Structure formats: structure tokens, C-alpha cells
Amino acid sequence: MPGRLEPEPIPRRDFLGLAAVWSAVAAFFAAAIGALRLPMPAVFPESNSKVKLGPPDAFRPGSQTHLPEQKLWVVHDEGGLYALSTVCTHLGCIAGKEKSGEFRCPCHGSVFSKEGKVLGGPAPKALGRLALSLAPDGQLVCDTMTAVDPATRLKV
Amino acid sequence: MTPLDTQSAPASEAPRPGGMSTFLANLLDVPRSLYDSIVRHGPPTSDRTKSQTVVSNFFLHVLPAHIHVDSLKFWATCGLGIVTGVLFGLLCVTGILLMVYYKPSVAEAYDSVKDIVFVVPTGRFMRNIHRWAAHAMVAFVILHMARVFYTSAYKAPRQFNWLIGMVLFVLTLGMSFTGYLLPWDQLAYWAITIGANIAQSPRELTDALGVTSWLDVGGMQKELLLGAHYVGQEALIRFYVLHVMVLPLATCIVLGAHMWRVRKDGGLARPEKPVPAVPPPVSVKELPASTRSWGLMAVVKGQSPHVGAEMEDAVPAYPGALYAIAALSMLTVAASLVLGYLFDAPLKELAAPTVPENPAKAPWYFLGLQELVSYSAFMGGVGIPGIVVLGLGLIPYLDREREDAGVWFSGRRGRTVAVASALFAVAWTVLQLWFTVRFGWLRNWYPEIPQLAITILNPGTVIVAVFALWSIATVQLTRSTRLGAIALFTCFLVSFAILTYFATVHRGPNWDFYWWPSMWPRH
Numbered sequence: 001m002p003g004r005l006e007p008e009p010i011p012r013r014d015f016l017g018l019a020a021v022w023s024a025v026a027a028f029f030a031a032a033i034g035a036l037r038l039p040m041p042a043v044f045p046e047s048n049s050k051v052k053l054g055p056p057d058a059f060r061p062g063s064q065t066h067l068p069e070q071k072l073w074v075v076h077d078e079g080g081l082y083a084l085s086t087v088c089t090h091l092g093c094i095a096g097k098e099k100s101g102e103f104r105c106p107c108h109g110s111v112f113s114k115e116g117k118v119l120g121g122p123a124p125k126a127l128g129r130l131a132l133s134l135a136p137d138g139q140l141v142c143d144t145m146t147a148v149d150p151a152t153r154l155k156v
Numbered sequence: 157m158t159p160l161d162t163q164s165a166p167a168s169e170a171p172r173p174g175g176m177s178t179f180l181a182n183l184l185d186v187p188r189s190l191y192d193s194i195v196r197h198g199p200p201t202s203d204r205t206k207s208q209t210v211v212s213n214f215f216l217h218v219l220p221a222h223i224h225v226d227s228l229k230f231w232a233t234c235g236l237g238i239v240t241g242v243l244f245g246l247l248c249v250t251g252i253l254l255m256v257y258y259k260p261s262v263a264e265a266y267d268s269v270k271d272i273v274f275v276v277p278t279g280r281f282m283r284n285i286h287r288w289a290a291h292a293m294v295a296f297v298i299l300h301m302a303r304v305f306y307t308s309a310y311k312a313p314r315q316f317n318w319l320i321g322m323v324l325f326v327l328t329l330g331m332s333f334t335g336y337l338l339p340w341d342q343l344a345y346w347a348i349t350i351g352a353n354i355a356q357s358p359r360e361l362t363d364a365l366g367v368t369s370w371l372d373v374g375g376m377q378k379e380l381l382l383g384a385h386y387v388g389q390e391a392l393i394r395f396y397v398l399h400v401m402v403l404p405l406a407t408c409i410v411l412g413a414h415m416w417r418v419r420k421d422g423g424l425a426r427p428e429k430p431v432p433a434v435p436p437p438v439s440v441k442e443l444p445a446s447t448r449s450w451g452l453m454a455v456v457k458g459q460s461p462h463v464g465a466e467m468e469d470a471v472p473a474y475p476g477a478l479y480a481i482a483a484l485s486m487l488t489v490a491a492s493l494v495l496g497y498l499f500d501a502p503l504k505e506l507a508a509p510t511v512p513e514n515p516a517k518a519p520w521y522f523l524g525l526q527e528l529v530s531y532s533a534f535m536g537g538v539g540i541p542g543i544v545v546l547g548l549g550l551i552p553y554l555d556r557e558r559e560d561a562g563v564w565f566s567g568r569r570g571r572t573v574a575v576a577s578a579l580f581a582v583a584w585t586v587l588q589l590w591f592t593v594r595f596g597w598l599r600n601w602y603p604e605i606p607q608l609a610i611t612i613l614n615p616g617t618v619i620v621a622v623f624a625l626w627s628i629a630t631v632q633l634t635r636s637t638r639l640g641a642i643a644l645f646t647c648f649l650v651s652f653a654i655l656t657y658f659a660t661v662h663r664g665p666n667w668d669f670y671w672w673p674s675m676w677p678r679h
Contacts, residue, residue, distance in 0.1 A: 039383070041379060041383050041384070045388065046385060069510060071510060090533055091354060091529065092352075093346065094510060094511065094512050107346070107350060107515070107667065108529060109666050109667030117603070118603065119600075120596060121667075122530050122531055122532055122533060124610075125607065
């Protein structure tokens, strides 16, 4: 008796027809997935992520310099220089420095300490520290795409 | 001269077949024969020709030949779906006109919009209409969904059409969102920066779980959307293509399926007439052989408005339904024109990638989400909207109580549950907002707390969980999944409205709480 365990045999013609239809469907899906590869960029339009910030002497010990174009602060403390990104780690707005020294994001109210640690609001992590180095011509260079450990300092 | 001509000479006064005279007669007859070739039936005076007017017209055949008198009453549909469709049409027309002058390039987009506003004849008017119709369309999609929900019009056999409606809801939001970037002003730039980073926000979860390095869903989504890591030329072109081509085309196709399904699922939902205790005597008549169209209808399985005793209350769709649609269309277009004439669409300063707006607010329908996003980017922007859309889509499959479709709130009990849930949602949402503004949240109390804890437990997820519990309690208490669904839907609708209002009025610079926008600090 035909049932789940012994199903009725499917005619060969129907089987081949179903196989043809489903292989066509599978082929279309595979092609669609292949087509979706196109909008995933292989090369990004960003210009060089390394920006020259001028001679390091411009950033005196104890100074904090705001570079709005680069969206960062260059801080010179006892250990040396570090670059603090002002791009909010929540949703990418630019956090501004308050009179108290804290950073506040205008979009969703995240609060960061002077050093960039999260004090409140929805930001999931501290403000980014960006890699600093010295170019062969002696200028200070910041790599805006490379994050570094908060303890990192550039001695000058 | 052939013998034949000589013989026919005496009949020359009568019109001769063939030749110039026939040609002239045909020429004079062109308007009438052209009309007859388009419309193959007489004037719509009889029931039969009225039906033919609808059925044999490509543009009218979305309507059934006959429609139930109750379906034409205002409270059956409130005309919300028609209004939404008309707004979409109006958006297509004004959108195409705007495309004539708009240039999707970072260098020229803002200037071309300024040209549209200040130079192009009727440009400012068209842009205003486009903007108002877009906002209205989002509002009417939500209202239409609420109407369908509260009148049980999602129940069998209409479950799948509810899902198609959800797709249209998401497409509408997508069209609004992609259109938001095109003016390339400050408003646009920062709203899309936030939106793109919300697409990236699954990183909050993958970061917390420590798997981002090999499964960066968020990063992939952002790169796919922007074609870069920032909002620039690549993003503008992508949003433009989505806005003027991909999403409207998808909407057209899905909208076609949506309206087709309305007919195939048995027409507009309406209450069945109470069944008389003694069924009326059935008289069997010899009917003439059915036409092809009727023959096809007979093959349709399940319910069909053409089968059964309901037919007696049906009227030809022509002209009643047509008048209703025409009146709604005129009202909708007129309202959009008045709004567009009186109120200008905003255009802020040119986009400045280093200076965000403060506060940077999304359009009103995303402001409720922005409030949730200010608790957790992933939960507010992806998690909770995903849960809500999934939950809405599942409603017809979880609540399968057979119910009179077309009855608002399914009767008195449903109305009580809806009112109680609305009051509960007002109370809870206000309390939750007050608490969060007054006392802050986990990050303020324990700065070192892992992000995962906040992602899971934040004011947004608390609200969702409380409403889910409230709905489950309603199901338990009333033993009715329909009443549970009413409880849940009402809670979310009310909460959405409150969050939208709260973020619009009470959130100011740095997303701080202010009683009124006039109290915002000025620089």
C-alpha cells in the first residue's frame, strides 16, 4: 500500500520534468547570487587614509590640538603624542568637546571622558585611538583607518 | 466599359460597394469605429454592460464586476488603501518631474535642488508636493495596516496578503529613507550617516561576542549600502538608483500582487450576514450557459464573491466603486497640493561632513526608532524593528480564530482590550521614558559594564518584553489569541506614537531632554 514509507512511484517523465524545473530555479538563484557580488566594492574610493599633520613640534607637551578636518584631537601628555578620533563609536556623528573637557555626541547623547572612555549614552566602546608615526620628511602622520591600543604613545 | 458597369449604372445613386465612397465613409466613421474597437459593449446602462465596463477594461479590472454594498460604506475600509495607492501614483509623477532637473552627483546635487526650488517653473511646488505625499504615504500605510488589523481583515483566507502588505510597508520606508539623502544638505547627510551606521550596528553584537573578525555582517551591510566607508558619491548614486528605480519598480510589482490578492481572497473583508435559523428555500433555476469569464470564476477554489447567497446584496462596481475611488483620488491630490502650496519642504545648508547637525533628527516616522537607537544602536535600529516586523508578519499565523472579518475590534470585548492596552501602553512608555531621563541607564550606573548587557537589557527591550508579557497575559486571561493580538498591536501602535512625539518635541541638542524646543540653548 502506498504511504510515507513506500510512496507511489513517480513516473519517469514527471521526475525528469521536476528535475529540470528545479535545476532551472537553482541556476537562476546561483546567477542572482553571482550578480549580487557586483555591488560589493572591491576597491574603496577613500583617498589615502594617511594624513600629514605638520611638524610634531607644533604639538607642544601638555597641549591638546583640535583638527576638525581630520576629525581628531592630537594630545601631548607625559608619555608622548596620541590621536583621539572624534567619530562617535555609536553611529558615526562627530562628538564635540564640552567646556568640562568631556566629549558629547550631538546625535544620541553619548558622553566620553577626556581620554575617550565611555561615561554614558549608547556608545558601545571608547573613542578610537589612531596610529601616529613620523614621515621621512619629519612630519607627523596619522593613519585614520588604523586603530591602536589606548596605551600607545608616540615619543617625539 | 465592361458589360458589368453598364448593368450597374442605374444603381449609381445608391452607395456603391468599394471605391472612393466607401473610403470616405470609413474615414468619416473613424472616431466611432475606433471607439467601438476599444469598447466592445454598449453604454453602461444594464447590469450586464456595467459589468462589462469593468471587466473588459484593463485599468478597471482591478475592481470586481460586482461589489457588496457594505464594502462601499466608509467604515468598511476608510479608503485608506486607495489613498496610499493614489499617493504612490502622485509620488511617481512628481518624482519623474523632479528627475528632469536633479543631478545625482556630490558636486551638483545640492545646487540642482536649489535650482528646482528657486529657478525651475513650478519646481518648488512639485518638490513640496513630493515631500508631503511621501510623508503622507508613510502615515497612510500605517493607518491602512491598523484598519486591516482591527477589522480582522488579515484572517484566513487573507493571511498571505497581510504578508504582502508588510513587504509594501518596508518598501515604503525604504523609498522614504533613500529619498532623504538626495538633496545632499545637512539634514540628508547626517540622517544617512546615522542610517548607514545602523546598518553596520550588528557589529555591536559581533564585537560583544568577539566574532567580528570573521563574521562582520554589519560592515558588509554598510559597504553594500554606501559603496565606501563614508557617505559620499558612491552612496549618493546607490541611493539614487534605489530611490528612482529599484524600490518603486518593486513596489509596483508587489502592489499589483497585493490588489490582485484582495480579489482572489474574496474581495474586501466584511461581516457575514447572520445566518437565519430557517434557511430560505432554495430555488433552482435553469441558467443560461455561462460565459467564458463566469466559467473561469467557477474553477476558482475557495471563496469567491460571485458564489453563494451574498450575490443578492451586490451592486455593479460601475459606477459606485469608481465614484468612491475618483472622489478619494481627488481629495488626496487636492490635500497634497494645498499642503505643498502652503508649506515648503526643508532644505538646510550644504552637507558638511565634519560638522553634524545638533540635534540631528531623522524624519518623524524614524524618530521613535531614533529614541530606541539612543539606548542601543543594534537593538534600536535592527533588533527591535526586526522583532516588530517579524511579529506583525506572524500575526495571522498565530491568531487563527475564525472570526467575522470586517467587524472593528471584533466586538465589545475587543474594544475593551484595545482601550485597556492603549492606557497600559501610555502609562508604561511614559513611565519608562521618565525613568530613563531621570535616572539614566546601566552605563551611567556601572561605566565598566559589558556592552552585551546593555544590548540585551535597555529601555527599548524592556518595553518590548513588557508588551509581550501583557499580550501573553491577555491570551491567558481571555482564552483568545485574537484579543491577545489586539493587546499587542495596540501597545506597539500607541508606544510608537508616544516615542515619535517624545523624540520630536522633547529631545534637543546632544539628545538631551527639554520640555519644549524653545528651551534649546542658542549659540
